[in-house]
Amino acid sequence: VVPTLHEGFSDVGLRMCVFTDHQIFDRFHKYTLKSDRARSGKLALSLKELSAIEPGDYIVHVDHGVGRFAGLLRTNVNGRTQEMIKLVYANDDIIFVSIHALHKLAKYRGKEGVPPKINKLGTGAWNKLKERTKSKLKDIARDLIRLYAARKEEQGHAFAPDSYLQQELEASFIYEDTPDQLTATRAVKADMESPKPMDRLICGDVGFGKTEVAIRAAFKAAVDGKQTAVLVPTTVLAYQHFRTFSERLKELPVRVDYLSRARTAKQVKEIVSNLAEGKIDILIGTHKIIGKEVRFKDLGLLIIDEEQKFGVAVKEKLKQLKTNVDTLTMSATPIPRTLQFSLMGARDLSSINTPPPNRYPIITSVNAGNDDIISEAVNFELSRNGQVFIVNNRIEGLYDLEAQVKRLVPDARVIVGHGQLPPEQLEKVIIDFANHDYDVLIATTIIESGIDMPNVNTIIVNNAQNFGLSELHQLRGRVGRSNRKAFCYLLVPPHIPLTPVARRRLQAIESFSELGSGIHIAMQDLDIRGAGNLLGAEQSGFIADLGYETYQKILKEAVTELRTQEFAGLDKAETLESADEEYVADCVIESDMELLLPADYVPTESERIALYQELDGIERESDLMAFRSRLTDRFGNIPDVTLELLRIPRLRRLARRLGIEKVALKQGKMFTYFVDDSNKAYYQSDMFGRLIGYLTSHPRRVQIRDRNERKSFAFLNVPSVETAVAILQEVIGEEKAT
Numbered sequence: 001v002v003p004t005l006h007e008g009f010s011d012v013g014l015r016m017c018v019f020t021d022h023q024i025f026d027r028f029h030k031y032t033l034k035s036d037r038a039r040s041g042k043l044a045l046s047l048k049e050l051s052a053i054e055p056g057d058y059i060v061h062v063d064h065g066v067g068r069f070a071g072l073l074r075t076n077v078n079g080r081t082q083e084m085i086k087l088v089y090a091n092d093d094i095i096f097v098s099i100h101a102l103h104k105l106a107k108y109r110g111k112e113g114v115p116p117k118i119n120k121l122g123t124g125a126w127n128k129l130k131e132r133t134k135s136k137l138k139d140i141a142r143d144l145i146r147l148y149a150a151r152k153e154e155q156g157h158a159f160a161p162d163s164y165l166q167q168e169l170e171a172s173f174i175y176e177d178t179p180d181q182l183t184a185t186r187a188v189k190a191d192m193e194s195p196k197p198m199d200r201l202i203c204g205d206v207g208f209g210k211t212e213v214a215i216r217a218a219f220k221a222a223v224d225g226k227q228t229a230v231l232v233p234t235t236v237l238a239y240q241h242f243r244t245f246s247e248r249l250k251e252l253p254v255r256v257d258y259l260s261r262a263r264t265a266k267q268v269k270e271i272v273s274n275l276a277e278g279k280i281d282i283l284i285g286t287h288k289i290i291g292k293e294v295r296f297k298d299l300g301l302l303i304i305d306e307e308q309k310f311g312v313a314v315k316e317k318l319k320q321l322k323t324n325v326d327t328l329t330m331s332a333t334p335i336p337r338t339l340q341f342s343l344m345g346a347r348d349l350s351s352i353n354t355p356p357p358n359r360y361p362i363i364t365s366v367n368a369g370n371d372d373i374i375s376e377a378v379n380f381e382l383s384r385n386g387q388v389f390i391v392n393n394r395i396e397g398l399y400d401l402e403a404q405v406k407r408l409v410p411d412a413r414v415i416v417g418h419g420q421l422p423p424e425q426l427e428k429v430i431i432d433f434a435n436h437d438y439d440v441l442i443a444t445t446i447i448e449s450g451i452d453m454p455n456v457n458t459i460i461v462n463n464a465q466n467f468g469l470s471e472l473h474q475l476r477g478r479v480g481r482s483n484r485k486a487f488c489y490l491l492v493p494p495h496i497p498l499t500p501v502a503r504r505r506l507q508a509i510e511s512f513s514e515l516g517s518g519i520h521i522a523m524q525d526l527d528i529r530g531a532g533n534l535l536g537a538e539q540s541g542f543i544a545d546l547g548y549e550t551y552q553k554i555l556k557e558a559v560t561e562l563r564t565q566e567f568a569g570l571d572k573a574e575t576l577e578s579a580d581e582e583y584v585a586d587c588v589i590e591s592d593m594e595l596l597l598p599a600d601y602v603p604t605e606s607e608r609i610a611l612y613q614e615l616d617g618i619e620r621e622s623d624l625m626a627f628r629s630r631l632t633d634r635f636g637n638i639p640d641v642t643l644e645l646l647r648i649p650r651l652r653r654l655a656r657r658l659g660i661e662k663v664a665l666k667q668g669k670m671f672t673y674f675v676d677d678s679n680k681a682y683y684q685s686d687m688f689g690r691l692i693g694y695l696t697s698h699p700r701r702v703q704i705r706d707r708n709e710r711k712s713f714a715f716l717n718v719p720s721v722e723t724a725v726a727i728l729q730e731v732i733g734e735e736k737a738t
Contacts, residue, residue: 006020007019007020007023008020008023054069054606055069055070055071056068056069057069057107057108058107058108058115058116058118059087059105059106059107059108060105060106060107060108061087061095061097061104061105062104062105062106063104063126064087064089064095064119064121064126065089065118065119065125065126065129066108066116066117066118066119067087067088067089067095067118067119068087068088068089068118069085069086069087070086070087070088070094071085071086071605072084072085072086072605072608072609073085073086073096075096077592078592078667080592080593080594081594081596082098082099082594082595082596083099083596083597083608083612084096084097084098084099085097085099085102085105085609089118089119089120089121090118090119090120090121091120093120093121093122095121098589098590098591099595099596099612099616099645100588100589100590100591100595100616100648101588101589101616102612102613102616102617103586103616103617104586104588130554133554134554134557134558134561137554137558138558138561138562142562154196154197154324155195155196155324156195156196156197156198156324156325156326157195157224157226157300157324157326158193158194158195159192159193159220159221159224159226159300159326160193160223160224161193162189162220163223165219165223165252165253166216166219166220166223168251168252169215169216169219169248169249169252170216172248172251173212173248175209177209177212178208178209178352178354179354180204180208180350180351180352180354181208181209181212181213181352181354183350184202184204184210184213184350184351184352185213185216187200187348187350188200188202188213188216188217188328188350189216189217189220191326191348192217192220192221192301192326197324197325197326197327198326198327198328198348199327199329199348200327200328200329200348200349200350201329201330201331201348201349201350202328202329202330202331202350202351202352203331203349203350203351203352204330204350204351204352208352208354209352210305210330210352211241211244211305211330212248213328213330213352214230214303214305214328214330215244215245215248215249217301217303217328218230218245218281218282218301218303219249219252219254221281221300221301221326222254222281222282224300225298226298226299226300226301227275227278227280227281227282227283227296227297227298227299227300227301228281228282228283228299228300228301228302228303229283229285229289229296229299229301229302229303230245230282230283230284230285230303230305231285231286231287231289231290231302231303231304231305231310232284232285232286232305232306233286233305233306233310234286234419234446235260235261235262235286235419235423235426235427235446236426236430236446236447237305237306238258238259238260238262238284238285238286239258239260239262239427239430240430241258241284241305242256242257242258242284245282245284249282254281254282255279255280255281255282256280256281256282256283256284257271257274257275257280257282257283257284258283258284258285259271259283259284259285259286259288259289259294260285260286260288260423261286261288261423262423262424262426262427263423268288271283272293272294272295275294275295275296275297276295276296276297277297278297278298283296287310287314290314290317299325300325300326301325301326301327301328302325302326302327302328303327303328303329303330304327304328304329304330305330305331306330306331306474360480360483360484360485360486361480362476362477362479362480362486362487362488363485363486363487363488364476364487364488364490364509364510365487365488365489365490365510366464366490366492366506366507366510367489367490367491367492368491368492368493368494369462369463369491369492369493369494370494371404371408373460373489373491374390374404374405374408374460375408375409377458377460377487377489378405378408378409378412378439378440378458379409380458380487381439381457381458381487382409382411382412382439384484385455386455386456386457386458386484387433387436387438387439387440387441387453387455387456387457387458388412388439388440388441388456388458388459388460389440389441389443389447389456389458389459389460389475389478389479390405390440390441390442390443390459390460390462391442391443391444391445391447391459391460391461391462391475392442392443392444392462392463393444393445393462393463393466393467394444394463395418395419395420395444397462397463398416398418398442398443398444399416401442401462402414402416402442405440405442409440412439412440413437413438413439413440414438414439414440414442415429415432415433415438415440415441415442416429416441416442416443417429417430417433417441417442417443417444417446417447418443418444418446419444419446426446429441433453434453436455441456445467445471445475447475447478453478453481454481454482455482456478456479456481457479457480457482457484457485457486457487458479458486458487458488458489459475459476459478459479459486459487459488459489460489460491461475461488461489461490461491462491463491463492463493464490464491464492464506465492465493465498465499465502465505465506466502467505468505469505469508469509472490472505472506472509473509475488476488476509490506490509490510492506557586583659583675583679583681583682583685583687584656584659584660584661584675586656586661587652587655587656587660587661587662587663588661588662588663589648589651589652589655589662589663589664589665590662590663590664590665590666591664591665591666591721592665592666592667593644593665593720593721594641594644595641595642595644595645595648595721596641596642596645597611597612597642597645598639598641598642601635601636601638601639601642602635611631614627615627615645615646615648615649616648616649618649619649619653621650624646624649624650627646628646631646644720644721644722645721647721647722647724647725648721650725651663651721651724651725651728654725654728654729654732655672655728657687657732658672658687658690658691658728658731658732659674659675659679659682659685659687659688660672660673660674661673661674661675663724665718665721665724668716668717668718668719669714669715669716669717669718670714670715670718670724670727671712671713671714671715672712672713672714672715673710673711673712674710674711674712676710687732690731690732690733691713691731694730694731695713700716701715701716701717702714702715702716703716715727
């Protein structure tokens, strides 16, 4: 058979049916779109390429400032070969950076299209800028820590443990919970059962099951006699959530209702009076529910869905509403400030990264808009009995699109929906489309949030260059919500050049099409737009001076210093990070050993830089083992000098846990330098106690030195990184890894 088979056939004479594999396994044959051929030759901007460094790029060294990258060089140190990164600064000054210090380097990412000022070496200007930034950030973080500590002092309502009703609700969930969903549900319940008010952000990609976690939390509150408010950004989403909540809770003794502009004045009046009397347990609504006339009898839980959609004014009102109410915030692509809050730990963060089973990534392509693309996409979706969303950012263009689709695909049933329709009519449009009375819904971005229609698996976004990054990600998330392969076409005008920012957005959305990439998209957004001040409305100018990644590092240092110095008296659980205490933000490794990727093992320089960068950024043991197996898979058996190099991330991790700021492996000894004496919390910690314990039991192996208020130990007979790792593991009492 020369062409491909779209479907099987039955032969009456032979009494035999033949099926293709895509019919049996419910996989769908995809038409070859012309755009596929055009796309195969283009380079997508991947995460790796985003951080890849090329000669001539601007690089920020956390200790020296902004310079230019000038390549990878080999040098001789005490008769042993080492690889170094060469950086050029103002007046052609040069510094060489060890491959163990690549985490101190970051590609400069500031304001789009504005080149940075290259720093001069030895003037101290860079350090002054860093100190100024750090003191400003400390002011912000100080408020943040106080706010956090004050929140911990407040008394909220401690909900009772799960009852049989809760188990009944969870057992009735038709899908199997993903591991991340289970973890998030447990975390939310633990927060609710604690007397301290909950403030948790659930960051999960579109369609990964955040709503189910919210339903369980709302029901838990209702069982305890408390009311829940669910705040959503759009009328359509309020109705959609009302349907979902009602469907899930229909067998249980809970009353759910919703408030939006689609309700009549009479209905609103009735809802408000029932709410005040406590007859409604869960109220879903747009910002109408924080209006003056709405009074809850006993509010116990506030759920905010798609929080990036609400403005500052709404959030200020919420602050007054939720002084000691448990709060659950949900978002697929949190705005930079929210993400920053959670990354710093001022909010508890649950991330749902595992996709539901049988989900496929959404095939995303950017195309110049034309009739062929629209007719092929709509015809293909109709051929598998599916439905299509077509999105346009302006209402006036919707009816032109409707005429175009009717001309191209005459048998398609088309309907238009937008926010200026009367609320009852819009609701009818959505319900009719959900019931498959229509094949194509042409709408504005009102469909962006939370619409769950598993039968819609193609979305066409017209004039995609006019949409924001998280908006495109949210729109794409409206399809691919079943076990069918889904397609997202981003159409741009054929003869109009795109701005650099729009091009970068479209490249990012096309590259990050795998499941669970919402958090990467949010990071990209943070990168393209810059982060605001953490606690206020003004934007931070520091990012343009320092570059985003250096700003993050300084922020982390500022928080660590505050935690270990000014707020050392606070209970550990009430500081910003309650995980395993770390007393240093970074640990520098210096060595005269031969630790590298030999040129005959990894021949290309750019590949070696990328691998050095990746290795230097590894934090977890599991990632290190995965990196090691990928290396073997790609380049063969690992040489000894590279095996030793692979132990460096482990050494750095152990050293940081022990409060060591610098490790020098030189002349067969290991020198470890500790934080200065002002870090009281460290010198009273269990880790420092373990070090002293090791010292007293191995007096011949360790020498103590004390210079400029810095303590350092010299460990003798350390010929390799492997030995150094084994010593630190022994100090901590950790199992030795191979």
